[in-house]
Amino acid sequence: MSHTAHIRSHRKPRRSSSKLALRAGVAGGVLSTIAVAGSAGPANAEPVTETIEMPALTFDSPELAGAVALSAEATQQAALDLDLQTQENAAAAKAAKAAKKAKAEAERKAEAERKAEEAARTAVEERSSRSSERTTLSAGASQSVSNASGSAATVVAFLKAQLGDAYVMGATGPNSWDCSSLVQAAFRQVGIDLPRVSQDQSLAGTQVSLDNLQVGDILYWGGAGSAYHTGVYIGDGKYLDAANPSKGVVIQELSGYPASGAVRVL
Structure with missing residues (x-):
């Protein structure tokens, strides 16, 4: 009659294949030893029933726990x-x-x-x-100015002081003018109060011939009473006016843009 070993069950942790093989080998060796011992005993010997507790191999070893902790810390x-x-x-x-x-x-x-x-x-x-x-x-133009005297010289001097100023329709100075505002401001220097617009300035004073101009005469373009532009004769065939937005206040040759008529107020 063969001997059997009764092995108590334990909790079953997850095991690797190598550890399961190791346990199986150990168990097999122990059982073989028991079988041999039983067969060598007296024939009339009582059956031996022995409980052998196999050691449980777990992951609770200090070395493995330390390795796992180090791995977690590194991660x-x-x-x-x-x-x-x-x-x-x-x-x-x-x-x-x-x-x-x-x-x-x-x-x-x-x-x-x-x-x-x-x-x-x-x-x-x-x-x-x-x-x-x-x-x-x-x-x-000094020679022309020297030929004028008194009020005419004052008017021309004022006009020349404005050379290079801008032309702006409706402006009345001090740095921008239209044609009639510049003429009005110039004659105001000698106490003559001219009308504001070109049409009225072309009727001020006495009408004179363009062949008999004197320094200080007012030139106009268009008809008397309907003039659209005015300037002042400064001598030597030249006049000074606030020409247009592109030129501003300039001296020009009368031959290049002949006037329609002239009036004398001085």
Whole structure:
């Protein structure tokens, strides 16, 4: 009669195939030993029933637990490092974008300042050029002015002081004029109050022939009483007027744009 070993059941943890093979080998060896011992005993010996408790192989060993803990710690550290690197990359990208924007803004401000300085320099140069032009024109017509005396000279001097000013319809000075406002302002310097518009100025004073002009005579274009433009004769076949928006206040040759008539108020 063979001997059997009764093995109590234990909890069944998850085992690897190598550990299951090891347990099976151990159990087989023990059972073989028991069988041999039983067969060698007396024939009349009582059956032996023996309970053998096999050692349970688990993952609860300190070495394995330590290895698992180290692995978990390493995984957590790697996750933290990756998160930190992501945050650093985002911060670097944000800083680069801010720096690029600041650079663009600085360049825009610098360009605006450069244009403002250039505009200011141009304005100064234009004022200087206008002043020089007035001086040159005044010198070129000095002989004509010297031939005029008293009130006529005062009128012409005022007109020449406005050379280079802008022509603006309806403007009355001090830096922009239309044709009739400039004539009116010039004669006001000598106490003569002329009408405001060209039509009325062409009727002021005494009508004179264009062949008998004197410095200070008022020239008009169009019919007397319906004139559309006025200027003042300054001698040597020239007149001064607020011509148009493209020319402004200028001295022109009467032969280039002959007047329709003239009146004398001085």
